Amino acid sequence: MTDTVAPPGITAALAQGDQGRRLRDRLVRLAEAATTPLLPADYLDLVAPLRPGTALRARVVSVEPETRDAATIVLKPGADWAGHVPGQYVRIGIDVDGVREWRAYSLTHGPRRDGRISITVKAVPDGKVSRHLVHDCAPGTLVHLEQAAGDFVLDETVARGGAAKLLFVTAGSGVTPVVGMLRNLFPVTDSGVVRPERSRDLDIVVVHVAPSAPDSIFAADLAALAEAGAIRLLARYDDEHGVLDVDHPEHGLAALVPDLAERTTYACGPSGLLDALEAHHQRAGLSLFTEQFRAGFVEAGEGGTLTFADGTTVEADGATPLLDVAEAAGVLMPSGCRMGVCFGCVLPLKEGAVRDLRNGAITTVDPISSAAGGVPIQTCISAAAGACHLDR
Structure with missing residues (x-):
């Protein structure tokens, strides 16, 4: 077997590349030494916080x-x-x-x-x-x-211009995702509502419920869409029409929308309305897509019960990193620098609240974040601020 010798040009290029890497590494070390105890990225955050490659x-x-x-x-x-x-x-x-x-x-x-x-x-x-x-x-x-999430979206064929008969039922701030859909289907410009070709074959009814007209979010936007013929708007105000009874024989949903059985229903609002709609549509054998936001947050405290995905529980005080608490209990955990720099210890916090031991900042998890997989936290610098549940 003979040794393979690289051509001189390649050897020179490799040597230059190695010198470049050494120079870059030296410059990085100098920058880190000059900015200690912070990192150069901490200063970049001050002038370019939206740059690529950093926390979103x-x-x-x-x-x-x-x-x-x-x-x-x-x-x-x-x-x-x-x-x-x-x-x-x-x-x-x-x-x-x-x-x-x-x-x-x-x-x-x-x-x-x-x-x-x-x-x-x-x-x-x-x-x-x-x-x-x-x-x-x-x-x-x-x-x-965080990146966008959620599956309360229109069928792709409808969004791209397929023919469809749709019903949107919204209540209070539940109108917000529906407005996002409608604005995409019918853009609003300085000259008014635009009805593009891709939305020509859509037949849309919007039943919007609010306590009163002044409290109706996006009332003007919905009215403009209705005036342009993009939607048929049925506004229901509690102080004028009473609370909407979905099943009422004379004033219920079927009375408001006679061709209800021909439409695909999308609904967003409080749990009472959505529960009634789900029961109504299930009895009638109709399709329904819902989005619901539920309130409920954990009050931060000092320490609490730490629960893992396998059901293991351990008591954690409010001053010891979760990583140390878990390891002391014999629970295997991902780890790295143990100083909050490398992010090798990150796990999703499914429920509860934790305190950042560096600055005291509290991170809590709302129910929607929990359902979507939790909020990523660094266990090496986070302590329990109440009962909390880690996924791993």
């Missing part, structure tokens, strides 16, 4: 009032935003009073040419995040962002 965030562009207690927040997402399908939602992480809170909100536009996204938030009584977003959030604010 978005910048608040504007806060546009919709009603006295609701507003549309327009966001510029980071470079790694993967886009969305109308009807999907996004989870937003925002720091309120030193605590990082995560909430899920429907996206209220289809894909936009300017690359921006929007959510519409209704401030609920005692709603820490919703009230902050509606009344106190200022343009320029940075929020944490």
Whole structure:
């Protein structure tokens, strides 16, 4: 066997590449030494927080009032935003009073040419995040962002222009994902509602329920769509028409929409309405697609019961990293640097709340985040802030 000798040109190129890597590594070490205890990326976050390859965030562009207690927040997402399908939602992480809170909100536009996204938030009584977003959030604010999720979307053939008869039933802020779908089907420009060729064969009825006309989010948008002939709007206000009884023989859904059996129904709203619709459609053998947002969050405390995916439980105090608590109990865990740098210890937090031991920030999990797989946390720098459940 003879030795293989690389041609001189290749040998020189390899040597140059090796020198380049050594120089780059040396520069990185110098930069890290100069910025210690922070990293160069920490300073980049100050000037380019939306750059590729970093944690996904978005910048608040504007806060546009919709009603006295609701507003549309327009966001510029980071470079790694993967886009969305109308009807999907996004989870937003925002720091309120030193605590990082995560909430899920429907996206209220289809894909936009300017690359921006929007959510519409209704401030609920005692709603820490919703009230902050509606009344106190200022343009320029940075929020944490997760990729869009959710399957409350139109059938692909319908979205692309197939013929269909649809019924949307919305109540309160449940109108938000439906508005995202409608805006995508019928874009709104400065000259009014546009009815593109792909939406020509759609027959859409919207039954929208709200406490009163002034409290009806997107009332003007729905009215404009109806005036343009894009939809047939049936607005039901509790103070004028009473609470909608889906099964009422004279004023129920079948009376409002006589050809109900010919339509595919999409519904979004509070649990009472959706439960009634599900029972009604099941009895009638009709198809129904629903989206529901349920309230319910864990109050952060000091320590709590730590539960793992296999059912193992262990008591954790509020000062010991979850990684250490788990390992002391004999539970195998992924790990790395143990300093919060390498992200080798990240696991989904399915339920509960944890505290970041570096800065005291609290991360809580809302029910929608839990159903979608949880919120990723670093177990090496997170301690229990109440009962919490880790997936692994």
